[in-house]
Amino acid sequence: MENEISIKLDQVLDTLLKLRAASESDNKLLKITKKAILDTSDMLIIFQVSPKTMERWRKKYIFHFSKVAGKYYYLWEDIAPLLQSKLFN
């Protein structure tokens, strides 16, 4: 009986944690949508990919980007086609 309660409590806690994580991630996304210029950490959140994947995309020039003071920046209009293709596939 105690064991069952403990399992259920774990499940509730797990769900709560997932909900919190989802809401944090939504908040981050919401903040990003208000930005005019994106940086790489924004891109990782938008596309949910690893930094290695992002680097591979840059090397393949999948979208246009600019490098300013050693950091990469992206414009919404440049990533829109890729975003569209990811959303609809």
Added chain:
Amino acid sequence: MALTIYKEEDIMLMVVYVLNFCACYYYCNAFKFAVKDYYPDLKGLVTTDHADESMVELVNAVPEDDELFVLMLESISLISSASEKISNLYLIDIRKSINDDPLSDLAEVFYFETSADNFPLDGEGDHYDDMDYFICLDVYTNSLVNVINWLFILVIEEQADTELGYADLDFLDRDYFHHSHAFALDILRELSVHLTEKHVAIEEYTYR
């Protein structure tokens, strides 16, 4: 040309960050080998593109008599030890600095531009081909020497145009005895030499 000039006070922290990225991504690539050779059940199920604790544990659990893993883990250990030595020398606590530090982003860009990592990415339809993996490892370990050589240049010049690809090796022959970061430069030069030796050993193992 995309010359990036760094603030003098950022240089050594940048070096430590880049060294940590080298160790971290090397672990990822070692893990790709571990999944291929020792944990086939995990193929396609685990993330190998960024490191976490379980990844490190699984890589370290590989049999100690596997020559290739010994070489890879020794290389990672050399990089980590250099990072630790420089951190101690400049009283850098990377754990305090890593979160949301813009310099960490710059260091990752520096790492990516100076290294060559062609290993298949997660979700890219990895066929776990032995020869492909060996070629990737050969290219990667050679490029890590390039990363260290670029760090050497960065410390001396406080600027780097990493988009040029391979570092100008003439720099390594320069006399830096009177340079304010002479000890750190010594550590980097030594690391470059040791990683070159490891690269040659990996190449010999690979094409045996």
